[in-house]
Amino acid sequence: MMAWLKAHAGKALVVPPILIAAAVLIVAVRSREAPQRTPPRETASAVRVVVAPSVAVVPRVLGYGNVQPETVWEAVAEVDGRIVEVHPQLKKGAILPAGAVLLRIDPTRYHLAVAQIEANMAAVEAKLAELAVKAANTRASLAIEERSLALGGKDLERKRRLLATKNVSQAAVDQEERDLLAGRQNVQSLRNTLNLFPAERRTLASELALYTAQLESARLDLERTAITAPFDCRVAEVKVQRTQYANPGQVLAVVDGIDVSEVSAQVPMGKLMSIIGDAGDAAISPATVMAELPRLLGLTPVVRLRAGAHTVEWPARLARISDTVDPATRTVGVIVAVDDPYRQARPGRRPPLAKNMFVEVELTARPRPGRVVVPRAALRDGRLLVAGADDRLSIRKVEISFRQTNFAVVSSGLAAGERVVLSDLIPAVDGMLLAPLADEDATVALIAEAEGRGPVR
Numbered sequence: 001m002m003a004w005l006k007a008h009a010g011k012a013l014v015v016p017p018i019l020i021a022a023a024v025l026i027v028a029v030r031s032r033e034a035p036q037r038t039p040p041r042e043t044a045s046a047v048r049v050v051v052a053p054s055v056a057v058v059p060r061v062l063g064y065g066n067v068q069p070e071t072v073w074e075a076v077a078e079v080d081g082r083i084v085e086v087h088p089q090l091k092k093g094a095i096l097p098a099g100a101v102l103l104r105i106d107p108t109r110y111h112l113a114v115a116q117i118e119a120n121m122a123a124v125e126a127k128l129a130e131l132a133v134k135a136a137n138t139r140a141s142l143a144i145e146e147r148s149l150a151l152g153g154k155d156l157e158r159k160r161r162l163l164a165t166k167n168v169s170q171a172a173v174d175q176e177e178r179d180l181l182a183g184r185q186n187v188q189s190l191r192n193t194l195n196l197f198p199a200e201r202r203t204l205a206s207e208l209a210l211y212t213a214q215l216e217s218a219r220l221d222l223e224r225t226a227i228t229a230p231f232d233c234r235v236a237e238v239k240v241q242r243t244q245y246a247n248p249g250q251v252l253a254v255v256d257g258i259d260v261s262e263v264s265a266q267v268p269m270g271k272l273m274s275i276i277g278d279a280g281d282a283a284i285s286p287a288t289v290m291a292e293l294p295r296l297l298g299l300t301p302v303v304r305l306r307a308g309a310h311t312v313e314w315p316a317r318l319a320r321i322s323d324t325v326d327p328a329t330r331t332v333g334v335i336v337a338v339d340d341p342y343r344q345a346r347p348g349r350r351p352p353l354a355k356n357m358f359v360e361v362e363l364t365a366r367p368r369p370g371r372v373v374v375p376r377a378a379l380r381d382g383r384l385l386v387a388g389a390d391d392r393l394s395i396r397k398v399e400i401s402f403r404q405t406n407f408a409v410v411s412s413g414l415a416a417g418e419r420v421v422l423s424d425l426i427p428a429v430d431g432m433l434l435a436p437l438a439d440e441d442a443t444v445a446l447i448a449e450a451e452g453r454g455p456v457r
Contacts, residue, residue, distance in 0.1 A: 044435040047423040049387050050443045052372050054416035057409055058452030059275035059365040059402065063265030063334055067357040070337060071257030073233065077246040078224040081105035086242045090253065094235045095342070103227040103240070103252055110222040117218055121211040128204050135197045142190040149183040156180050232258050234342075236355070261341040261353040262319060263303055265361035266331040274402035275299070275365040298366040301336040305351070305359050312350050314338045316361070336361055364452060371401070372410045373450045375442065378420050379408060385421035385428055386414070387436045393421070395430045407450050 085104035089096060096102070156176045162168040233255035240252045276297050301316040315338075322333030338344075341353035353359075378384055379400070386394040398413030414420070419436055 042433050044391070044433040045425060046435040046437065047385075047387065047421045047425065048439045048442070049419040049421050049436040050375060050378075050439055050446060052374050052410070052414055052416055052418050052420050053443070053447050053450075054370055054372050055447055055450045056367040056369040057371040057373060057450050058367050060404065060452060061267055061271045061275050061363050063267035063331075063361045063363065065263045065265040065333070065359065065361065067261050067263055067353045067355060067359060069234075069256035069258070069355060070260035070262050071231070072236070073230060073255050073257070074251050075102055075227050075253040075255070077105065077227075077248055077250045077252055079105060079110070079221050080247050081107075081109065081225065081245070083240055083242050083244050083246055083252075086240075090235060090238055092235055092238060095258065096229050096233055096235065096255070098229055098231045098233075100229045101226050102229055102255075103246075105225040105227075105246055107222055107225040110218060110225055113218040114215065114222055117211055117215045121208060121215065124204055124208045124211060128201065128208070131197060131201055131204065135194065138190055138193050138197075142187060142194065145183060145187045145190055149180065149187055152176070152180040152183050227252065229255060234258050234355075256355060258342045258352075259340060261338045262335055263316075263338075263359055263361055264322060264333040264335050265301075265363075266326065266329065267334050267361075267363065269325060269330050269332050272332060272334070272363075275363065299334075300364045301334070302362045302364070303336065303338055303353070303359050304362060305353075305357065314341065314344065314353065334361070334363065367452075368409075371450075372414055372416050373407045373446060374410055374414065374420050375422060375446055376403060376406055376408050378422055384410075384414060385425060387419040387421055387434050391434045391436060393425070393428065393430060393432045393434055395428065404449070407446055 082105065083103055084106045085101070087096065087100060087102050090102050156173070159168050159173045159176050163170060163173050235253065236256050237254040238252075239254075240246060240250075246252060276299070297318065299318050301318055303314040303316045305312045316336040317339070319335045319337040322335065325332050338353055344350060345352040374384060379398075382397060382400070384396045384398050386396050388394050396413050399411045401409040401411040403409075419438075421434070421436070422439060422442060425432075
């Protein structure tokens with residue numbers, strides 16, 4: 001009996017707590033209240049927004065190209081001869097002033113040619129002077145002979161009257177008549193000589209004119225022995241040395257003008273057309289189109305060099321538009337010019353615009369006031385997510401006038417002052433509740449870039 005009690009004593013200690021717990025559970029279930037039902041709540045999605053501003057948009061576009069001098073001049077030998085003089089600074093990269101003698105060809109032979117032609121001209125001029133003296137002497141002799149002929153005629157008439165009275169012989173009359181005929185022959189000979197003088201004078205004058213032309217040619221050849229810089233220039237290439245022989249047509253050196261530098265910036269055709277202003281119906285004259293180009297297109301260029309942390313700018317002017325479009329890149333060359341790029345140089349701050357320097361060209365068009373702009377990143381397949389006045393999402397289809405790097409100009413579908421969502425909503429459901437938070441920094445950057453004050457990247 002005692003053994004049985006010991007075997008079942010442990011179970012007796014466990015059963016009462018279980019029974020008590022079961023009783024408590026039954027009481028709790030019967031006495032609990034029913035759960036309260038609460039209506040479902042809509043969760044607002046937090047988003048960043050910008051208020052679409054209305055600003056005076058300044059359209060800008062970037063192009064890139066290499067700097068080239070506007071003028072490149074080749075020193076070509078026009079006469080032959082040995083090089084006897086070379087400018088000490090005629091070396092690649094050196095800057096030389098206008099009028100500096102770059103090279104000189106041996107002028108000895110050309111000096112001799114000039115002297116010979118001058119001697120020939122002196123001889124012709126002496127003949128002309130002699131001819132003038134002969135003409136004066138001949139005219140004087142003709143006057144004497146004509147006077148003598150007149151007197152001989154009177155003597156002949158007198159002797160004929162005397163012959164009628166038998167006071168002179170027939171032989172005397174015949175002799176007087178022969179003398180008169182001889183006098184007439186002398187007069188005619190002198191007149192013929194005078195008639196030949198003009199022809200002889202013209203011949204000598206033609207000969208003198210020929211020598212004069214030869215002298216001008218010889219002097220020109222003599223001048224061509226000295227090859228001078230036609231303008232302030234920078235030496236690009238030297239192809240001859242002292243004592244070498246130069247032949248006509250041979251390129252001796254190549255120099256670049258430093259008064260104007262040009263950049264042919266390659267700009268996408270679509271972007272260029274989007275920023276060009278409307279020139280109206282004004283007639284364009286081919287003779288003045290280059291001068292009128294900045295006004296017609298309304299573009300103001302700036303050339304910019306980015307060298308590490310340094311950025312240098314040069315004001316430029318629109319020179320012309322390239323005549324072709326690159327078929328591979330669909331870009332057109334906009335040629336801009338920078339005046340006096342070397343005179344604007346400042347050591348340590350502004351380098352000169354050297355040839356082949358790769359630069360950036362920014363083209364700025366006329367401001368277009370009252371345009372609504374939005375961040376370009378907010379566009380989604382031609383649509384914008386707009387936070388309405390009730391903070392509900394509205395998915396808008398908008399029309400874009402043109403795009404720039406970080407913003408787009410909206411022509412319809414959005415009014416100024418509306419809130420444009422910048423955040424990505426996945427999924428974006430029309431009418432969903434939003435918790436908009438204005439991004440002031442994004443708004444400031446948007447307005448600055450649209451107004452042309454921010455950087456174009």
